[in-house]
Amino acid sequence: MGRVSVAKPPIVTASEWEDRLADLGRREEAVAAEIDKLVAARKRMPMVRVERDYRFDGPDGVVSLLELFEGRSQLILYRFFFEEGVSGWPDAGCVGCSSWADGVADLRLLHARDITFSMVSPAPQPNLQAYAERMGWTDLPWYTIGSDSFTSDFGATEWFALNVFLRDGDDVYRTYFLQHGTMVSHIGSVTSLASLTPYGGQIEGEEVPEGWPQAPMSFWMRRHDEFDEPAPSARR
Numbered sequence: 001m002g003r004v005s006v007a008k009p010p011i012v013t014a015s016e017w018e019d020r021l022a023d024l025g026r027r028e029e030a031v032a033a034e035i036d037k038l039v040a041a042r043k044r045m046p047m048v049r050v051e052r053d054y055r056f057d058g059p060d061g062v063v064s065l066l067e068l069f070e071g072r073s074q075l076i077l078y079r080f081f082f083e084e085g086v087s088g089w090p091d092a093g094c095v096g097c098s099s100w101a102d103g104v105a106d107l108r109l110l111h112a113r114d115i116t117f118s119m120v121s122p123a124p125q126p127n128l129q130a131y132a133e134r135m136g137w138t139d140l141p142w143y144t145i146g147s148d149s150f151t152s153d154f155g156a157t158e159w160f161a162l163n164v165f166l167r168d169g170d171d172v173y174r175t176y177f178l179q180h181g182t183m184v185s186h187i188g189s190v191t192s193l194a195s196l197t198p199y200g201g202q203i204e205g206e207e208v209p210e211g212w213p214q215a216p217m218s219f220w221m222r223r224h225d226e227f228d229e230p231a232p233s234a235r236r
Contacts, residue, residue: 049173056120072234075116080097080119101140106190114231160184
């Protein structure tokens with residue numbers, strides 16, 4: 001292919017650039033304020049009890065929805081499209097889901113916040129494990145959906161989906177659902193994933209309902225191998 005001219009931003013004076021930057025800063029502050037309100041609203045969502053017993057096939061055998069929590073109180077499940085009919089089958093999953101999974105944060109920082117993240121798909125375990133190895137996702141738990149009704153019960157018959165659950169003892173509740181493509185494209189960092197959960201970042205100063213668990217910012221400012229205390233929501 002021949003060389004092409006690539007467009008570039010216009011050149012302006014330093015003062016013009018500062019003015020434009022200040023304008024963007026004001027707009028970003030306004031957007032950030034709206035996001036804070038949205039996150040606060042998620043914490044005030046009611047929840048609905050999960051009545052059915054859903055099953056999933058993992059590397060070590062069949063597990064229940066409750067077992068997917070791995071003992072933590074909050075669970076984020078990403079319904080990944082990898083099944084017959086999806087482009088790439090049987091060797092690869094949905095390209096959009098794959099791009100999103102590439103951006104998922106280090107799970108150790110989520111675990112420190114009492115959050116488990118997992119992916120679920122209809123594809124058999126050998127397909128999932130082979131693709132995970134190819135893509136370098138060996139640290140992301142990925143289960144085969146074993147209950148036919150799971151996908152329809154949780155809103156992912158035609159698209160990807162993020163479902164959030166809260167565990168109270170052996171009882172499991174659905175607290176949130178996200179499927180809007182534009183919004184999901186901004187999810188993946190530790191902060192953005194935590195913002196989907198009922199307890200959020202658990203940082204003092206966040207707008208939360210009365211009784212919500214929180215800790216000082218200094219509690220969270222640690223390296224991932226230095227979290228030796230449970231998150232506020234896990235102190236039972």
